[in-house]
Amino acid sequence: MTRWPLPEPMALALDEAMQAARAGEVPVGAVVVCDGEIVARAANSPRRSHDPTAHAEIRALRLAASALGRERLDGCELWVTLEPCAMCAGAIAHARIARLYYAATDPKGGAVEHGPRLFEQATTLHRPEIYTGMGEAEAAELLRAFFKQRR
Amino acid sequence: MTRWPLPEPMALALDEAMQAARAGEVPVGAVVVCDGEIVARAANSPRRSHDPTAHAEIRALRLAASALGRERLDGCELWVTLEPCAMCAGAIAHARIARLYYAATDPKGGAVEHGPRLFEQATTLHRPEIYTGMGEAEAAELLRAFFKQRR
Numbered sequence: 226m227t228r229w230p231l232p233e234p235m236a237l238a239l240d241e242a243m244q245a246a247r248a249g250e251v252p253v254g255a256v257v258v259c260d261g262e263i264v265a266r267a268a269n270s271p272r273r274s275h276d277p278t279a280h281a282e283i284r285a286l287r288l289a290a291s292a293l294g295r296e297r298l299d300g301c302e303l304w305v306t307l308e309p310c311a312m313c314a315g316a317i318a319h320a321r322i323a324r325l326y327y328a329a330t331d332p333k334g335g336a337v338e339h340g341p342r343l344f345e346q347a348t349t350l351h352r353p354e355i356y357t358g359m360g361e362a363e364a365a366e367l368l369r370a371f372f373k374q375r376r
Numbered sequence: 377m378t379r380w381p382l383p384e385p386m387a388l389a390l391d392e393a394m395q396a397a398r399a400g401e402v403p404v405g406a407v408v409v410c411d412g413e414i415v416a417r418a419a420n421s422p423r424r425s426h427d428p429t430a431h432a433e434i435r436a437l438r439l440a441a442s443a444l445g446r447e448r449l450d451g452c453e454l455w456v457t458l459e460p461c462a463m464c465a466g467a468i469a470h471a472r473i474a475r476l477y478y479a480a481t482d483p484k485g486g487a488v489e490h491g492p493r494l495f496e497q498a499t500t501l502h503r504p505e506i507y508t509g510m511g512e513a514e515a516a517e518l519l520r521a522f523f524k525q526r527r
Contacts, residue, residue, distance in 0.1 A: 312466025340499035348491035
């Protein structure tokens with residue numbers, strides 16, 4: 226049996242998530258792709274960096290915008306291992322990300338298909354195309370193993 | 377006639393907002409107070425810093441957490457000149473801000489008393505005490521003047 230390969234950006238995001246877990250952080254990773262090039266990758270790191278905003282998505286968006294020297298990432302893609310929270314979904318809208326890909330869903334903290342469903346709000350600034358599920362089992366297993374170990 | 381003075385943190389937040397306007401940024405400012413001390417103040421700066429997340433609130437929260445060397449700002453206050461957006465309201469919840477004070481409301485982009493009303497969502501991680509209106513006229517006038525000049 227051959228498992229269908231993950232798209233490269235999601236494989237890299239999962240690699241970032243694994244690095245987060247090894248550093249004692251909730252395992253989430255994110256990658257920004259612009260014009261087919263990977264311009265940023267980041268792991269979740271609020272504990273290490275003493276920064277409540279240092280989710281993988283926020284870090285990857287900041288790195289990408291800095292690398293490209295512009296405030297907005299029109300036309301770019303964000304790949305992330307977990308459904309974004311309200312903070313990150315808001316940042317994705319501010320950054321004008323064109324396509325959002327996420328692996329596992331997050332019924333507790335997610336704000337895309339759960340809770341406030343931010344991109345469905347009439348007041349949302351911007352609504353990316355959204356693709357889910359690729360890498361879902363891998364991303365969810367990383368989170369399960371991390372929280373099991375912590376209990 | 378004597379106008380009731382603004383609380384010092386809001387006066388400082390308005391000062392940050394004025395500095396933002398002078399730099400060509402949407403005039404919003406924020407201040408973090410912990411144990412009665414001002415630990416961070418910041419102006420909105422996404423254009424200058426090429427950072428879609430560089431709202432005044434996010435910058436002030438990051439600076440405060442970095443100054444205190446911890447991920448969360450339990451017991452601290454955030455003072456901001458405009459109703460926070462979804463990104464910033466999410467960050468306020470992640471930071472566990474105890475009390476949120478904001479001046480002007482934002483029917484278009486606000487996510488506290490408008491749009492997704494994040495802190496009223498069942499899935500919100502944390503719900504600060506919220507106080508509004510102090511400095512409302514001053515904050516709204518800064519925004520009006522800024523957008524009038526840009527048109």
